[in-house]
Amino acid sequence: MRIKGLEVQFQPEHTRAPGQLSSADDVDSFIDALLNGRHDRNCAVVYSLDRPTLPSGYRDHELAVGVDRIARTGALTLADDENLVSKGTVDRGIGEYMLLGHVREFMPGSEIPIENVRQAVKEFLENGGRLPTCIEWQEEEF
Template identity: 25%
Template sequence: MAHQLEVYYEFEHDDEPVVVSTPEQAGEVLERMRAAYADRWPVMAQVVVAGSTGFEYMHVGVHGDVGVVSYSGPLGGFHSLGEPVSGEVTYYYCGHNRELPANAQVRLALVRQALIEFLTNGGGRPSCLGWQPMAMSWARPQVVS
């Protein structure tokens, strides 16, 4: 079954998202994001399966030759898992800064591969990446006795 993705990374995409139907277009949208923000800051896009009423979506970020992937679905939220480093990185998404663990950064080729897999599998979590659970800031703190 053929799928399409809707990609949002500029304010005007609220009315008219970028539509991705092929693996080639998935790579092209990442390259457009990289070119548009090359001299400014890391940029992030929200990606959903067109027409989906489901819970699955991704955020993909681009910063030069690296990027990040976040996935939310029925089993929870996850960030890509890259090289072990500490701290956070900040990506810009439609007027907001999004902080992610620094070890969420992976090679841009893996971001592209994850986006293509999300397209071809219809919204499932890509298997081409290692994943780490998202920290939930609203979670109840654990009491240690």
């Protein structure tokens, strides 16, 4: 099976033309861009091109990825048939990340080491947009 890849949105130009990820190296570059970019762009939405769209043309899912360059942690949510969030080992309270200048909150207890974020996004790419199993997940409360 040939993987079509991922679409990402975290830069203003992505609202017109989303970024594309098609390899593990692309995922690393994407996470590095979030870590090293502007503080108001440390969160992204990711869509698998391998999953079908709804009859409306919208995607049937959304993976949100937030990273904290100082703590070297991040958090993930996957919204599809259910809303799941990464299950972290550290609880620093509500994780606030910025998606194109807008606050995106992740529930307490959802932050994981940055390397686990990388691994989960790579798995999301490689498995065609299915839930990554390399990390633990929990139901999102909000």
